[in-house]
Amino acid sequence: MTGFASKAGDGAGHAWLWELRGVNGKGLDLRLRLPDWIEGLEPLLRKALGARVVRGNIQVSLKLTAGDDAAPMxxxxxxxxxxxxxxxxxxxxxxxxxxxxxxxxxxxxxTLRGILTTETAEADIAALRDALLADFDAALDAFCAMRAEEGAALMQVLTRQIDEIAAYTAEAAAIAESRADAQAARLRTQLARVMENAEGADAARVAQELALIAVKSDITEELDRLRAHVDAARSLLAEPGAVGRKLDFLCQEFNREANTLCSKSGDGRLTQVGLALKTVIDQMREQVQNVE
Missing domain, CATH: 1.20.5 (Single alpha-helices involved in coiled-coils or other helix-helix interfaces)
Structure with missing residues (x-):
């Protein structure tokens, strides 16, 4: 998810400006631009960010200027x-x-490291570091709040898309049921054609062909898995914490079942539903990339 926050402050002889920017990312990529003479600041920031952010490309910058009472360079x-x-x-x-x-x-x-140094005492640096961290926490709160707002909006979008997938799945099941008699007649015709040419053939090969005909015409398993994936997606949206990667994987499974449904449809109406299903799944997968 995207996000931005900034926080200005001053103290310990310095003025500063924190800026946090975040864009979508598959994992967590932290990029920090900090003065290198403030010892211990970077690991503390990484720990704070890792505790609050799981996914995204996050850039943190600190612009620090010395006040009139700061130690000379x-x-x-x-x-x-x-x-x-x-x-x-x-x-x-x-x-x-x-x-x-x-x-x-x-x-x-x-600006290269070590060219300019300060004669600031270690105690002064510690006081500055503590003041900076306090303001960073406030900036991080604002940053996470902005991402949470975007997450709430994304949840509504994803909920609608999951509802669409469920509706298309139900429509596919209704079409499959309505064509059951015709499908059964078609299956009997195909079986008869196989049996007419089965004289002298290997019995195992004939059984295999019959099984393939039956499998190619049955979409029951695909529909059952689609329903199960819908339930799993709704459960994930209700979970606290980061679920983006799990949803991404689930979208792959949705797409797999939709592809199989289209390949086994044998019916124009069912194919149309399958294509509509794939379109919604692709749209959902795009949105999931924004989810932490």
């Missing part, structure tokens, strides 16, 4: 020399390989 001369030396070696190797690199700016270099 210091240029790490040794680190700068090491970085510039490495950049020179990379550029020389690239030129030797016939490659041309875009020139780096001072603004880009200063």
């Amino acid at each position: 210091r240029l790490d001369e040794a680190q700068l020399g090491a970085v510039l030396g490495a950049m020179a070696r990379i550029e020389a190797e690239a030129m030797a390989q016939g490659l041309s690199l875009a020139p780096s700016t001072a603004a880009e270099i200063v």
